Amino acid sequence: MPDLIPTAQKQLKFLKNIQLILQSGSFSSTYKFALLISLSRLAIEKGQDSGESLALEYIDIAEKFIELYWKQAVPYTFNDQGQLILNQNNGKQAAIVNRIIELRKIYSSLGLLRRDSLVWLKLLKDVARTVKEMPVRYLQNLNGQNFEFLYQLDQCGKQLTLLPQVMFCLRQFSEIIEELCQKHWIDYIRKNSTNAPILNKLPNLEQFMFEPSRNQLNAVACVLVELQECKCFYCNKPIRKGNYAVDHFIPWSMYPSDTGHNFVLADSNCNSKKSNLLASDEFLHKWRKRNKEQDLIIVDRIAVLGFLTDKERSHKVAEWAYAQANENNYIKWNG
Ligand SMILES: [Zn+2]
Known part of the structure; x- marks a missing residue:
């Protein structure tokens, strides 16, 4: 009917x-x-x-x-x-x-x-x-x-x-x-x-009022370059000099609040392709594993930059986001 x-x-x-x-x-x-x-x-x-x-x-x-x-x-x-x-x-x-x-x-x-x-x-x-x-x-x-x-x-x-x-x-x-x-x-x-x-x-009020500053993100990038040994989180290829972006693993458009564990380093290519999409479940596992293994370093190095860093909370947000995606058939990015 x-x-x-x-x-x-x-x-x-x-x-x-x-x-x-x-x-x-x-x-x-x-x-x-x-x-x-x-x-x-x-x-x-x-x-x-x-x-x-x-x-x-x-x-x-x-x-x-x-x-x-x-x-x-x-x-x-x-x-x-x-x-x-x-x-x-x-x-x-x-x-x-x-x-x-x-x-x-x-x-x-x-x-x-x-x-x-x-x-x-x-x-x-x-x-x-x-x-x-x-x-x-x-x-x-x-x-x-x-x-x-x-x-x-x-x-x-x-x-x-x-x-x-x-x-x-x-x-x-x-x-x-x-x-x-x-x-x-x-x-x-x-x-x-x-x-x-x-x-x-x-004036870009939107960025001023709601989004993280460039300086903060640049500092996060420095930490991640070390943590990921200068490789792209998604494709694993070595990142060429300066050709990277701090990616919100759970897209900013879905959850506009920065938490330390949500950041990954991606080369410009993967970053622009992933865009506002969620990454596939395979990447979700990789991300959770990363957070588990490097929890202490992330807390230690990213919290001082002024971000909330709480693995459990980040993972709760991810759980919510992926449940939303599955319920609503969101398209995921497969890398
Ligand atoms: Zn990549």
């Missing part, structure tokens, strides 16, 4: 999956955020509170994209630091934004652009094509693994068909989804180095 309203448990799982995509997906542009927001808004505008599936026109999704980017395609000004149109892409500006920038030179408002129906329709079609080829295709891809809980790609031809119960959940959680997407979107823009000339000048 696919048309039933999802159980409370299923609804929560849906929300967890949204969060997972935002935390662990790779974002080469901001299109995926725009897509999630668009789907959530369209579920409200076109759907109803039932467990049925919902077929959406790509043109309608495109219209939502245009609305979102129209607002952001003007120069952002901060104090007198200059002006900048925010780069929404890892490389050159995102194609949809470029189109809109050009159109903004001709039409002073979205309303005027809409009235020019030939231009408007062409824009809708072009944006719809990009949406279909890019974010729709990659949104549910986590580190190369398919994670189709919103729609099935092979069933999305002329329309994007939300799976049964998805419309219901999007409507149920739209405020949370909007807020999550906005937060991650803003983070992306701020961290995109091409936006740095202006955004660098803004």
Whole structure:
């Protein structure tokens, strides 16, 4: 009975999956955020509170994209630091934004652009094509693994068909989804180095208020280089000079508090591939073993750097994290 309203448990799982995509997906542009927001808004505008599936026109999704980017395609000004149109892409500006920038030179408002129906329709079609080829295709891809809980790609031809119960959940959680997407979107823009000339000048309160300082982590790295004999915790290969990072074994995104035993040293390659994912069970065993064998050194050397170091507590956190992962089918990184 696919048309039933999802159980409370299923609804929560849906929300967890949204969060997972935002935390662990790779974002080469901001299109995926725009897509999630668009789907959530369209579920409200076109759907109803039932467990049925919902077929959406790509043109309608495109219209939502245009609305979102129209607002952001003007120069952002901060104090007198200059002006900048925010780069929404890892490389050159995102194609949809470029189109809109050009159109903004001709039409002073979205309303005027809409009235020019030939231009408007062409824009809708072009944006719809990009949406279909890019974010729709990659949104549910986590580190190369398919994670189709919103729609099935092979069933999305002329329309994007939300799976049964998805419309219901999007409507149920739209405020949370909007807020999550906005937060991650803003983070992306701020961290995109091409936006740095202006955004660098803004204080990074998030890091200041919640994250460990660079200095602290550098000091941890020195301890770990010794402890791991300058080898990567994951692939065991010797780390080339300076080419490493202090990795949170239980990802920071899952548990944003630093405890001494949670740190491992990884080469840049493994570190960036593991990203926000949990490592496989094999690594969990290795990590527990490391903590058991080197407990005293970790307590001795890392506690003085200002971190809570308590093996039992770190292992409790790991237990919780892996139980969450198993319950919610989180994808793990296999190294
Ligand atoms: Zn490695």
